[in-house]
Amino acid sequence: MSLKEQYPITLYNTLTKSKEKFEPIHPDRVGMYVCGPTVYSDVHLGNVRTFMSFDMIYRYLLYIGYKVRYVRNITDVGHLENDADEGEDKIAKKARLEQLEPMEIVQHYTNGFHDVLKQFNLLPPSIEPSATGHIMEQIEMVQDLLDKGLAYEVNGSVYFDVTKYDEKHSYGKLSGRKIEEMMESGRMLDSQDEKRNKIDFAIWKKASPSHIMRWNSPWGEGFPGWHLECTVMSTKYLGETFDIHGGGMDLLFPHHECEIAQSVASTGKDPVKYWLHTNMLTVNGQKMSKSLGNSFLPQELFAGEHELLDRGYSAMVVRFFNLQSHYSSTLDFSNEALTAAEKGYKRLMEGYRIATGLSYQAGTVDTEFEAKIKQNIGELFENMSDDFNSAKTLAVLFELTTTMNNFKAGNNQVGQLSEATFNELIKHYTGFITDVLGLKEEQEGNQQLVSGVVEMLIKLRNDAKAAKNYALTDKIRDDLKALGVSLKDGKEGTEYTID
RNA sequence: GGCGCUGUGGCCGAGUGGCUAGGCAGAGGUCUGCAAAACCUUCUACAGCGGUUCGAAUCCGCUCAGCGCCUCCA
Structure with a gap:
């Protein structure tokens, strides 16, 4: 079928x-x-x-x-x-x-x-x-x-x-x-x-x-x-x-x-x-339209150069923001809502990153866990088939994002799923994010160079940390943070994200 | 004036008769040199009034508030 x-x-x-x-x-x-x-x-x-x-x-x-x-x-x-x-x-x-x-x-x-x-x-x-x-x-x-x-x-x-x-x-x-x-x-x-x-x-x-x-x-x-x-x-x-x-x-x-x-x-x-x-995009409850003077252009949105905007927001954040509501409802624009959407978007894409890096390893299948994942996968389709309800679909994707985080944190093992279910999960979790909802990671610049340099600094910082030179350790982290690179110390080592 | 829509917790937003989405923010905890992230736990709802029903945010009526189209507009 x-x-x-x-x-x-x-x-x-x-x-x-x-x-x-x-x-x-x-x-x-x-x-x-x-x-x-x-x-x-x-x-x-x-x-x-x-x-x-x-x-x-x-x-x-x-x-x-x-x-x-x-x-x-x-x-x-x-x-x-x-x-x-x-x-x-x-x-x-x-x-x-x-x-x-x-x-x-x-x-x-x-x-x-x-x-x-x-x-x-x-x-x-x-x-x-x-x-x-x-x-x-x-x-x-x-x-x-x-x-x-x-x-x-x-x-x-x-x-x-x-x-x-x-x-x-x-x-x-x-x-x-x-x-x-x-x-x-x-x-x-x-x-x-x-x-x-x-x-x-x-x-x-x-x-x-x-x-x-x-x-x-x-x-x-x-x-x-x-x-x-x-x-x-x-x-x-x-x-x-x-x-x-x-x-x-x-x-x-x-x-x-x-x-x-x-x-x-x-x-x-x-x-x-x-x-x-x-339905219409509204600003303070009123339709965004050129004649009302409450509209702004995408370029103004990205740059944050408009009196309605506190700062700039990226295209993918706005796309995510849009998907959080149903297409037939009005959606009210506000800086607070976009800021919240930005964080949600980043959380989702972090889950996506984890998913793309996972590989299957056999273990003891947990039937209850397996059933829940299967149900979630089904819900992705059911929600989209129900008048293209992207908001409900995103809710399920966030549940699965928690699962991805748990895999990463070691709270769950991929082996708790059968291989077939694991493959379906990864396929549709990533498929719905990128192919259906059209979200993608936003990264600019020379990624290889950036990742190489950051990895090197992380290594230096770990050496300093081993020597309990916390002044230097924190300086590296703070300075990178100022450049938009956040370091996160985990059990498996230090990871970074670029804002 | 005509036709239609909306009113959900601090914010944004799903939900359409019983099982109380989700994101952001808040509180507590775990982890951590600290932090961040993550995970666990947790608080605050259905504009008002009346009706139908065993049971309504969800159906019906009225009231209030707001919006859209009727003119180019996604």
């Missing part, structure tokens, strides 16, 4: 508002689409949280044996600025400000995005399509929606006719909205006179003369609407229906709602089986 059969996944589907058993459309294969960034500015830490959460999900699917096609787009056309009628494209606007080619902007921020994700140890997706690379397909879909009578053209712009769509289908089922209510309440912006109804949305927008990102289309020069690129690219690479569509909660409405409408209107099929939404 394969792992994915042994530990079937259940996940919370935003569409049905309930936890469901995960059954991919094609056995063994999973198609997953996640809305990527709009590359007109640097991604901040809140953005990163979502991508980190889906990276963890992607990694777990792979770990238990699924073949996954993971598509995460780059939105490089830019979304419409505030009022649709302004016809302002964020990337075009930025380009004019900075006197650069639009694609230069796009490339710059795409590179930055990739650099950031690499530092947080995210796996690259299988396909990373860009909106500008799929203009033809978007034009085709606009035409298709016009042909089907569910869109209309006004002055070179094309709008999706939500009211008409809702006659046969139901608009708003993902976000729990009803169009009658949306029609009467909410803000009506007077300038949206091109639209027949205020809830209609643009799928193609005419470019104003000053608009530099533009393409030819049957309706004149323009650019595609915001929601269209995800529909087009997910359909192209994953098919008309696919398994998982993810994104941040703030995309639920209108973005994902519109995606459903576009797909259903075009293909007649519901595009997505399971909708997954990650």
Whole structure:
């Protein structure tokens, strides 16, 4: 029995508002689409949280044996600025400000995005399509929606006719909205006179003369609407229906709602089986966002150069911090929480280091101990299969970390486990830390040289200690400590860790 | 105004009907020349009120507090 059969996944589907058993459309294969960034500015830490959460999900699917096609787009056309009628494209606007080619902007921020994700140890997706690379397909879909009578053209712009769509289908089922209510309440912006109804949305927008990102289309020069690129690219690479569509909660409405409408209107099929939404990173209980001014960039985080930060924190500490909460809960940022996470992360990685250094030696098997370890291994999978509960998984990993420490301290012997169980323990304990949760050791510099020098100093210190020259002994330890190298005297000799 | 979410011990955060995660911090102990680490033990919870139930942090209702979406946003 394969792992994915042994530990079937259940996940919370935003569409049905309930936890469901995960059954991919094609056995063994999973198609997953996640809305990527709009590359007109640097991604901040809140953005990163979502991508980190889906990276963890992607990694777990792979770990238990699924073949996954993971598509995460780059939105490089830019979304419409505030009022649709302004016809302002964020990337075009930025380009004019900075006197650069639009694609230069796009490339710059795409590179930055990739650099950031690499530092947080995210796996690259299988396909990373860009909106500008799929203009033809978007034009085709606009035409298709016009042909089907569910869109209309006004002055070179094309709008999706939500009211008409809702006659046969139901608009708003993902976000729990009803169009009658949306029609009467909410803000009506007077300038949206091109639209027949205020809830209609643009799928193609005419470019104003000053608009530099533009393409030819049957309706004149323009650019595609915001929601269209995800529909087009997910359909192209994953098919008309696919398994998982993810994104941040703030995309639920209108973005994902519109995606459903576009797909259903075009293909007649519901595009997505399971909708997954990650929750927001908050600061003092408020969503981290650029407009609120409470966001900061990963670089600022690492360097500790931001008024919200007491000091710098590493990428892996933040990744660990993120994994301590469930992806669907808000996570509140604070210096205290990050400091606590840093210590926890170090403790876990010390356990990882011990695990990689252990080798099996036969002994007397302790059946009770053996049973407990087997149970813990099972819990790793059960917790991750339960809606990707990384927080519970970490709790089990910490229990196993205590076991690792006990092996090291000699409180337990590896021989108390059967060889098979020992091997499973090491395989999955380290596998969950690195492959599933994506945590890794952070060490910089010339490790060989550093370890050689430190080992030499430890030897000198031990000589001094044997001679009871404690003044020198302590001086070596204190001076190393000042450089970030901590010495720990144990029964088996002195060990060191680098902060 | 509409739709939805949250409120857990000093802090962060799991948990969804009985078996009281975990991390950080605190207390005591073991080890140690001292220290650190590690190990063992240990303290402090479920916003308030009412209801359902043999039994609720967990289900239902109300109240209070906070948040998200409805406009670009992960």
